[in-house]
Amino acid sequence: MRIGILGSGNVAKSLSRGFVARGDEVRLGTRTGSKAQLAAWIAEQHLAIAQGTLExxxxxxxxxxxxxxxxxxxxxxxxxxxxxxxGKVVIDATNPLVWRADGFPSLGLPEPESAGARLQKDLPGAKVVKAFNTIGHAHMVRPQFANPPTMFICGDDPTAKTWVTELLRDFGWSSIVDVGGIERSRLLESLCVLWITCGMRLENWNIAMRLEQRI
Ligand SMILES: NC(=O)c1ccc[n+]([C@@H]2O[C@H](COP(=O)([O-])OP(=O)(O)OC[C@H]3O[C@@H](n4cnc5c(N)ncnc54)[C@H](OP(=O)(O)O)[C@@H]3O)[C@@H](O)[C@H]2O)c1
Known part of the structure; x- marks a missing residue:
C-alpha cells in the first residue's frame, strides 16, 4: 500500500522501517518537504523512501x-x-503533550478533549484510528518483551480498526485492545502521560503496558 507518514521524528522513522519491511511504499511528509537530516537517515538505512510536502x-x-x-x-x-x-484511514500516533515546571508531561487539551477526537472532527471524511501512542517508538514494530505488551486502539470506523488490527499483527503485536470510539483517545493520551512518567521515574524507556486477563 502507499503509506504517507507525516513527520520526521523518531516515530516517523521507526514506523517507516516497519512499513517498508511489510512491503509497503512509504513517503515522509514534512513542513518543508525536504530535510537534509532525513535524507541522510534514509540513505544510511538504505531505504527506498521519498520525502514530500504534507500536502x-x-x-x-x-x-x-x-x-x-x-x-x-x-x-x-x-x-x-x-x-x-x-475516505482514508488516518492512524493518529500523536500525543498533545505540554511540559510542566517539574519536567513531567501533562495533556495540553482540556478535559474531555483529545488530539484524536479533534483530528476526527477536523477530518470528517477520514477514518481516524488512534494507535501507537502508548508505546515508545523503539518498540512500535516487533516489540520484544518477556510478556507481549498491549496496544490500545480506538476509533469510530470498525473497518478501519480491523485494518489497523491486521497491520499491528503484521508488526508483531498479539495483544490489541479496542477501547471504543475516537472520543476515548483522551484515555489513550493519558496512558502516554503515565508511560512517560514511569520512564522518567524508572530511568528506563524499555517499558510497555500490558492488560492481563485472568484465564
Ligand atoms: N517518541 C516516541 O517514542 C513517541 C511514542 C509514542 C507517541 N509519540 C508521539 O508521536 C509524535 C511524534 O513524536 P516524535 O518523537 O517522533 O517527534 P517530535 O519531536 O515529538 O515531533 C517532531 C515532528 O513534529 C513536527 N512539528 C510540527 N509542528 C511543530 C512545531 N511547531 N515545532 C516542532 N515540531 C513540529 C515536526 O515537523 P517537521 O518534520 O516538518 O519539522 C516533526 O516531524 C508526537 O506527537 C509524540 O507525542 C512519540
Whole structure:
C-alpha cells in the first residue's frame, strides 16, 4: 500500500522501517518537504523512501500516519488540506503533550478533549484510528518483551480498526485492545502521560503496558 507518514521524528522513522519491511511504499511528509537530516537517515538505512510536502504526501497516500508534535495537529491538517484525507484511514500516533515546571508531561487539551477526537472532527471524511501512542517508538514494530505488551486502539470506523488490527499483527503485536470510539483517545493520551512518567521515574524507556486477563 502507499503509506504517507507525516513527520520526521523518531516515530516517523521507526514506523517507516516497519512499513517498508511489510512491503509497503512509504513517503515522509514534512513542513518543508525536504530535510537534509532525513535524507541522510534514509540513505544510511538504505531505504527506498521519498520525502514530500504534507500536502503532496497526503494526496499520494492510500493510508496516512500522523507522527507530528501532537499540539500541532490542527496546523498539520491545514497544511495538508482536509480533502486529501477523505475516505482514508488516518492512524493518529500523536500525543498533545505540554511540559510542566517539574519536567513531567501533562495533556495540553482540556478535559474531555483529545488530539484524536479533534483530528476526527477536523477530518470528517477520514477514518481516524488512534494507535501507537502508548508505546515508545523503539518498540512500535516487533516489540520484544518477556510478556507481549498491549496496544490500545480506538476509533469510530470498525473497518478501519480491523485494518489497523491486521497491520499491528503484521508488526508483531498479539495483544490489541479496542477501547471504543475516537472520543476515548483522551484515555489513550493519558496512558502516554503515565508511560512517560514511569520512564522518567524508572530511568528506563524499555517499558510497555500490558492488560492481563485472568484465564
Ligand atoms: N517518541 C516516541 O517514542 C513517541 C511514542 C509514542 C507517541 N509519540 C508521539 O508521536 C509524535 C511524534 O513524536 P516524535 O518523537 O517522533 O517527534 P517530535 O519531536 O515529538 O515531533 C517532531 C515532528 O513534529 C513536527 N512539528 C510540527 N509542528 C511543530 C512545531 N511547531 N515545532 C516542532 N515540531 C513540529 C515536526 O515537523 P517537521 O518534520 O516538518 O519539522 C516533526 O516531524 C508526537 O506527537 C509524540 O507525542 C512519540
Amino acid at each position: 503532496g504526501v497526503t494526496g499520494w497516500a492510500e493510508a496516512i500516519v500522523l507522527a507530528m508534535r501532537g499540539m500541532a495537529n490542527p496546523e498539520t491538517v491545514r497544511a495538508a488540506g482536509e480533502p486529501a484525507f477523505r
